[in-house]
Amino acid sequence: MILPGLLARVTAEAVVPEQVIPYVCSVTDSKARMIEDCVAFESPGELVLVAYPLHNPRDEIAMARAAGRALQTPGIEKFTVIGPARPQAAPESSPAAQDWYYTVPLPPPPPGQKLRNLLRRASRELRIERGAGWREDHAHLVRFYLDSRPLDPGTRWIFNRLPRYLAASPGSLLLSARRADGRLAGFAVGEYSSLRTAFFMFCFRAPDGAPPGTADLLLHRLLEEGSNRGQVQMNLGLGVNPGIRFFKGKWGAVPFLPCVQVSWVPEAPGFLARLRKILRR
Numbered sequence: 001m002i003l004p005g006l007l008a009r010v011t012a013e014a015v016v017p018e019q020v021i022p023y024v025c026s027v028t029d030s031k032a033r034m035i036e037d038c039v040a041f042e043s044p045g046e047l048v049l050v051a052y053p054l055h056n057p058r059d060e061i062a063m064a065r066a067a068g069r070a071l072q073t074p075g076i077e078k079f080t081v082i083g084p085a086r087p088q089a090a091p092e093s094s095p096a097a098q099d100w101y102y103t104v105p106l107p108p109p110p111p112g113q114k115l116r117n118l119l120r121r122a123s124r125e126l127r128i129e130r131g132a133g134w135r136e137d138h139a140h141l142v143r144f145y146l147d148s149r150p151l152d153p154g155t156r157w158i159f160n161r162l163p164r165y166l167a168a169s170p171g172s173l174l175l176s177a178r179r180a181d182g183r184l185a186g187f188a189v190g191e192y193s194s195l196r197t198a199f200f201m202f203c204f205r206a207p208d209g210a211p212p213g214t215a216d217l218l219l220h221r222l223l224e225e226g227s228n229r230g231q232v233q234m235n236l237g238l239g240v241n242p243g244i245r246f247f248k249g250k251w252g253a254v255p256f257l258p259c260v261q262v263s264w265v266p267e268a269p270g271f272l273a274r275l276r277k278i279l280r281r
Helices: 005-012 021-028 060-070 113-125 136-148 153-160 162-168 214-228 242-249 270-280
Strands: 031-035 038-043 046-050 078-083 096-105 127-130 172-178 184-191 197-205 233-238 254-264
Touching: 005 021, 005 031, 021 031, 021 038, 021 162, 031 060, 038 060, 046 060, 060 078, 096 242, 113 214, 127 214, 136 153, 136 162, 136 184, 136 197, 153 162, 162 172, 162 184, 172 214, 184 214, 197 214, 214 233, 233 242, 233 254
Parallel strands: 046 078, 197 233
Antiparallel strands: 031 038, 038 046, 078 254, 096 233, 096 254, 127 172, 172 184, 184 197
């Protein structure tokens, strides 16, 4: 995907995965545009503002300014803001999801003894296939994951579009962990389009036939890739739950940026706004 001007700068300076434009556009079928110093993604009736300003991802004043400008977009039926804080424009009745992005420096700190043992064992039993392309066994592993877990529709949609993302983003990298007989034990996707920040995007592990340390070995290789490319940190994504936070923490990851996501239906101007208030009574 070839990006013009400021949009290319967003991806080059990305610190959160939602700023990697080829990724977001490929999994959402939306169009990217700049609003103030933030990127937004627009699809019919919906606008998502990734409110981490390029000059400073923690600038809440610039975030609020961008949210105010975004609300002036005509035809929005649903407005979502993802940023470092809850925007003042969000109605009090709109619930917000809150988490943190976790990062680890590159090169990463040396792993502890237990982690080194896991990596050593996994390295003996697995070979890592670098960028060989999406195959049916990758799709099978994703389907098993989707069938075995209660995931929200948005997550399911993204997982089903992984091949599209890999094809759209030249900075993506697929690593596959295979047993000696060629069976897929797991795979991970890293993203390296940003100049300073690498991203640990996805990781799947086979329910059987995957030795302990499979996911750790895949992450280890992705971290090595980022270090070799000269990037200074890897964003490991959100905390999500205690198990995921533990996995990231044993690699030395720490909270980096708050992530607050809130959605609401903007008030329509004039007559439509008055009509909605009447109907809500």
